[in-house]
Amino acid sequence: MTKKIILCLVLAASAPGAEAASTHVLGAQKKTLSDASGTVAAGYYAATTLSAVDADLAAANIKPGVTIFGFAGNFTSDSDAIAADIITGKTAYVNGVKLTGTLTTQSLSPANDTVTAGTYTGTTLSAVDTDLAAANIKPGVTIFGFAGTYTSDSDAVAGNIMSGKTAYVNGVKLTGTLPTSTLSAANDTLSAGYYAATTLSAVDADLAAANIKSGVTVFGKTGTLALPDTGVTGSGAAWDDGAYSPAASQPSYTDNADGTITDNRTGLMWAKDGLAAGCNSGSLSAWSTAGGYCDTLTFATYSDWRLPNVRELLSIMMYGASPIDTTYFTNNQAGSYWTSTAIITDPVVAYYVDFVNRNTGAINVITSYYVRCVRGGP
Structure with a gap:
């Protein structure tokens, strides 16, 4: 455009009336370029550069x-x-x-402490792993802003922890010094301390029903100790056994309805019928045969039968009209029954109980007597 304008001026100066024409062009209003628009209106513009008009042209x-425009x-x-x-x-x-973009958003995992390179959404580490908490951190340690308090609420000392065992108290590992105490059968004192599991009857074997008064229970052991009643009901004097018959000494039996009788005072279980298998079917036998028979007997589903000792067999004898309680013990044979009690100084002699004469004695083991098997007891 500038070149064209100059050309017009030259031509005007050469032509007739050039002076007037020149004056008209030079007097025309100058135009200005604006960086606000890309429009260039017709007219005269002073020399410049477009980058000077709009500095963003770069x-x-x-x-x-x-x-x-050259850029x-x-x-x-x-x-x-x-x-x-x-x-x-x-x-x-x-x-x-x-x-x-193809860059995926990563996620932290509570399974490990690995932070994979990538972008992550805003969160807190405790929201990712809820175990990141003061209560799960050792005292004196701070993890990601959480000051540990674990074990800080405990108050044990070494003497409260079993000897040789360890535990943490307020962040400090303690080794226990609490000894294991032992119960003694010599007295009933229970000192403070730790005791290994046991039973009182294991500590003192005398804690047994047979050693406790009938009707009394000591540490779960209900006593069965009572003097056996003689069976005498009549009284000849104020001091004889007929005049003194406390309920605790009276015979007490339970019929188990399986061919056996339980003595509620001693806890022993007896064969009921004198003619049944529990009594060798009422047959006579020598002492060794009698013992072997009971030891191998399976009767009323039990297989731990044995020959009773002399005191046990005497415990079911009565000294009244009948030598035995026939309500519970049926078909008792009129004669003597073997016991397992032998004479220590004479091994060929053993005790028997005579249910006719209501006494006991010892005789050669080859003698044939009746048998009544028993189970239970010590």
Whole structure:
């Protein structure tokens, strides 16, 4: 445009009336370019550069591969990201090319402490792993802002912890000094301390029903000790056994309805019928045969029968009209029954109980007597 204007001025100066024409052109109103619009109106413009009119006309503001008024664009040409460096679904320009991101959002896992490179949504570490808490951290240690308090509410000392065992108290590992105490059968004192599991009857074997007064229970052992009643009901004098018959000494039996009788005072279980298998079917036998028979007997589902000792057999004898309680013991044979009690100084002699004469004695073991098996007891 400038060249054309100058040309007009030259031509005007050469032509007739050139002075008037020149004055008209020079006096025309000057135009000004604006960076607010790309429109260039017809008219006169002073010499300039477009980059002077709009400073944003620069290579750094123009897309690479494009040249505007002599400015070859290089905007974004200095970036080096690739799609994997941009969050998935987001876009960005790199060296003039629009990229769509493929960088996935990572997640922290409470399973390990690995932080994989990548983007993460805003959170707190305690939200990822709820075990990140003061109550789970050793006192004196702070993990990601959580000052530990674990074991700080405990108050034991070494003397409260079993000897040789360890425990943490307020963050400090203690080794116990509490000894294991032992119960003694010599007295009933229970000192403070730790005791290994046991039973009182294991500590003192005398804690047994047979050693406790009938009707009394000591540490779960209900006593059965009572003097056996003689069976005498009539009284000849105020001091004889007929006049003194407390309930605790009266015979007490339970019929188990299986061919056996339980003595509620002694806890012994007897064969009921004198003619049944529990009594060798009422047959006579020598002492060794009698013992062997009971030892191998299986009767009323039990297989731990034995020959009773002399005191046990005497405990079911009565001294009244009948030598035995026939309500419970049926078909008792009129004669003597073997016991397992032998004479220590004479091994060929053993005790028997005579249910006819209501007494006991010892005789040679080859003698044939009746048998009544028993089970239970010590």
